[in-house]
Amino acid sequence: MSALANHAFVKMNGIGNEIVVVDLRAHPGVITAEDARAVASPNGAPYDQLMALYPPRAAGTESFVRIYNNDGSEAGACGNGMRCVASIVFEETGKDALTFETKAGLINCWRGSEPGTYTVDMGKPRFGWQDIPLAEEFRDTRGIELQVGPIDAPILHTPSVVNMGNPHAVFWVDDPYAYDLEKFGPMLEHHPIFPDRANITLATIKSRDHIVMRTWERGAGLTKACGSAACATAVAAARLGRADRKVRLSLPGGDLVIEWRERDDHVLMTGSVAFEFDGIFDPALFNAAATA
Numbered sequence: 001m002s003a004l005a006n007h008a009f010v011k012m013n014g015i016g017n018e019i020v021v022v023d024l025r026a027h028p029g030v031i032t033a034e035d036a037r038a039v040a041s042p043n044g045a046p047y048d049q050l051m052a053l054y055p056p057r058a059a060g061t062e063s064f065v066r067i068y069n070n071d072g073s074e075a076g077a078c079g080n081g082m083r084c085v086a087s088i089v090f091e092e093t094g095k096d097a098l099t100f101e102t103k104a105g106l107i108n109c110w111r112g113s114e115p116g117t118y119t120v121d122m123g124k125p126r127f128g129w130q131d132i133p134l135a136e137e138f139r140d141t142r143g144i145e146l147q148v149g150p151i152d153a154p155i156l157h158t159p160s161v162v163n164m165g166n167p168h169a170v171f172w173v174d175d176p177y178a179y180d181l182e183k184f185g186p187m188l189e190h191h192p193i194f195p196d197r198a199n200i201t202l203a204t205i206k207s208r209d210h211i212v213m214r215t216w217e218r219g220a221g222l223t224k225a226c227g228s229a230a231c232a233t234a235v236a237a238a239r240l241g242r243a244d245r246k247v248r249l250s251l252p253g254g255d256l257v258i259e260w261r262e263r264d265d266h267v268l269m270t271g272s273v274a275f276e277f278d279g280i281f282d283p284a285l286f287n288a289a290a291t292a
């Protein structure tokens with residue numbers, strides 16, 4: 001029987017990034033890739049990321065959080081999901097600041113200055129080609145040699161690449177909504193240059209403090225919002241000298257404010273979260289998945 005069967009869950013979203021939160025702190029159990037895919041099925045609670053709260057492993061942390069994409073793969077970081085988790089644990093503890101552990105390291109969260117908003121510290125971005133990771137050496141990851149379309153008239157080209165706890169490629173375009181991201185996204189996510197696959201973003205810099213973007217998420221597909229992609233995009237734009245270190249990013253689901261803090265190199269993300277519904281996982285869902 002799945003660790004999730006008969007277990008309570010909360011369905012939320014972080015500016016449209018579809019998140020399911022399950023609290024396994026009292027009843028830890030292994031979530032398999034099949035479980036994660038079953039929850040995402042039309043009979044389950046379809047989501048982009050499932051955030052599973054486990055008992056804390058490190059002193060001073062609330063929980064070890066494991067993050068699953070809807071294809072069953074595991075992610076190191078999920079900014080919007082962490083903001084959803086934080087909103088629940090803030091409610092439960094009444095604390096002003098929280099620390100969680102994820103596979104990408106320790107994550108601090110605060111309440112934002114606007115009601116209903118939460119800030120997550122996504123840590124330091126990494127730019128080395130082995131850190132992204134890329135399959136071959138690129139000295140300058142502000143723009144790597146990669147293109148889609150004819151060699152002399154590429155449709156998309158020269159993405160900036162950043163690791164924000166997970167791999168990101170950001171293609172700079174005039175209008176992110178003018179491209180068939182459902183076609184190019186999976187192709188680029190699985191491009192051999194990205195041995196761990198990658199999250200694929202199309203972005204345009206409107207001004208030094210405003211960027212418009214959309215993302216095809218590794219392991220989850222087209223999303224209304226990807227927080228770590230927003231962080232990667234903000235950082236990549238600042239690295240190119242085309243944006244300030246604090247910017248507003250407009251995603252299909254809403255806006256995030258990203259600040260790449262000078263004093264410690266950390267990237268902070270602030271935005272709202274919304275509760276949608278809660279429920280109990282039906283054991284039949286998992287039985288059906290197991291026998292399919």
Ligand SMILES: N[C@@H](CCC[C@H](N)C(=O)O)C(=O)O
Nearest residue numbers: 075078079080166226227228
């Ligand atoms: N939506 C997330 C990122 C989720 C992880 C991603 N799909 C991956 O596997 O890298 C966010 O808000 O950061």
